[in-house]
Each structure stands twice: as structure tokens, then as C-alpha cells.
Amino acid sequence: MSNSVAPAIKTANDEIPWNPKVRQKKQPSDYVVDFLIGLLVVAVVVVVVYPLWFIVIASFSNSALVSQGEVTIFPKDINFSGYTKILEDTRIWTGYKNTIIYSVVGTAVNMLVTLPVAFSLSRREFKARRIILFLFTFTMFFAGGLIPSYLLFKDLGILNSMWVFILPGAVNVYNVIIARSFFETSIPEELHDAAQVDGLGYFRYFMKIVLPLSSAIIAVIALYYFVGHWNDFFTGLIYIRNQEKQPLQNVLQNILLANQMTTSGGGSDGRSMLERQQAADQIKYGIIIVSTLPLLVIYPFLQKYFNKGVMIGAVKG
DSSP states (O other): OOOOOOOOOOOHHHHSOOOTTSOOOOOHHHHHHHHHHHHHHHHHHHHHHHHHHHHHHHHTSOHHHHHTTOOSSSOOSOOOHHHHHHHTOTHHHHHHHHHHHHHHHHHHHHHHHHHHHHHHHHOTTOTTHHHHHHHHHHHHHOOOOHHHHHHHHHHHTOTTSTHHHHSTTSOOHHHHHHHHHHHHHHSOHHHHHHHHHTTOOHHHHIIIIIGGGOHHHHHHHHHHHHHHHHTOOHHHHHHOOOGGGOOHHHHHHHHHHHHHHHHHSSOOOHHHHHHHHHHHHHHHHHHHHHHHHHHHHHHHHHHHHHHHHTTTTTOOO
16 A cells, blocks of 8 residues: 655645735725724824813913813913912912822722732632622622711711721722732632742732732722822812811812802902903813822823733633
8 A cells, every 4th residue: 555645735825825024905995994993093082182182271371262262272372370379379288298198198008908808809718708799899889878977987086187088998899809800810820829839828929929910900909099089079078177188179179169259259340350250260270280280190100000900801811
């Protein structure tokens, strides 16, 4: 019996090997699709970026021109009187200091509580984890209400103090669920087995192996917590009476309300009323920039981690 090998059948793909560096010739329909996609991307960018850009240019443009609709893309009649009135108020520096303290300390407490809790709930050998997670999730849909919360904080002695910004929100259930999902799906169980062989307990395994491999989720959750503390307005409005402990958001609200009252109060001179209204509008735009600028500065440094973290659980394989 012959042991000869049958000759290989040549195909068009065999004659012209595929080269990933060689681009295929585009059809006219491909150019149409590319154009439509590019047009859609440009439209989305404009819709997202233009409102922020408008607030920026309106904050140092002539407010009369802004109200008349003449300021659209570029600032006109540039002046910084709004920023001058905002920054010359000494309360704003106290508000900045308070908000930075509340945000930094609050985020640190959040991370110290959230990550260990999420790691514990991610361990399959922890038998009570489903019951505890159910109790956590229950609080996302049912809360005690404003009056019981106020009475509770009063009994705890944290009213009118920095701890009212930190302790009640030490754990966010949504962030716990995100971190738990990350620990379950992204940290191989083989690492825990190897750690046990080396004599590491749960605490040392968590500190020396899990946390160094979780930089993406740590950055994302820390950003969520920091933004939440920075934008916290309701807590200062309800639970803080000492003006020296007011956060930035409440200080800016007081400045804005004071200028609005000045605008609406007294004076029969129509021109002076219009000037005061224009100044109040400029202060309003300036307050938006002053309150959001620190977050806009911080975000680019965490963007690469944020992009990784938001995709957690989206693709698994």
C-alpha cells in the first residue's frame, strides 16, 4: 500500500497569504459609514463639552452680552469681577478647608471599611455572606427617614461636627457590591491557595496580594467617594449650624443667595437693578467653576484606572 501523501490543494488564500499590515480596499459604503460614525462622535462631544465651555466663558464675559445671547463660542468683554467678589469673601476659604478635610478623611474612612467588607463577602467559605449582603442591599431600598436620622445623630453627639459628614456614610452598598464582584472575578483563587501554602492568613493575603492587584477598583471607588463628599450639600444644610464648619457647597449657596437678595431688594433705579442682576449672573457662573475645578484637576490623573474599573464585570472570559 502506498504511503504517499496526497498533494495539498491550493486555494486563493494559500496563494496570497493574509497580511494584517495590508489594508483592504474600502468600498464606497465603508466611507459613508465612517463619515456617519465620525459625525455622531463629533455631535456627542459637542453636546457634552459645550455646556461646560459656555459656563467657563460666561463666568468672565460681560454678563449683559451673555444675557443677550451674544456670547456663544468665545468670551466677549472679558472681566473677572465675578471671581473677585467670590474670592474676596473669606468664608470661601473656610469652606474649601472644611470640604477638603471632609473629603479626604471621609474617603479614607470609606476605603478602610469598604474594601475589607467587600473582601469578606467575596470569600465563598464565609457562610453568612449571603445573609449579610441581603441586609446591606435592603438598606438601598428602605431608609429610616430624615427625622429618625436627625434624632439618631443627635443622640450620637455628631450633630454640628465633621463626623456627621463621615460616619453615617462610611459604607456605600453599591461600592461594596462593585468591589466584591472585582475580588470574585479578577483575583484568581489559585493565589489564595498559594498564600495558604506559604502560611499567609486572610489578613496578610488581603494586604500583600489582593490590594496590590486591585489598584483599578481602588482608584474608581475612591473617586466615587471623593466626589460624593465634595458635592455633599444636604448634610451641611440639615445637620450643621456653625458657619465655621460649613462645607464649600453651602458657603457658595449662601454667597449666591446673598447676591440674589441684593439684586431683588430695594432701589427704583432700573439701570442699577440691571447691573446688580448681571453681577449676580456672573457670580453664579463663577460659583459653578469654583466648586467643580478641583474635581476637573483630579480626574485626569485617575482616568486610566477609571476606564479599567468601569469595565469590571462587562467582559468575562
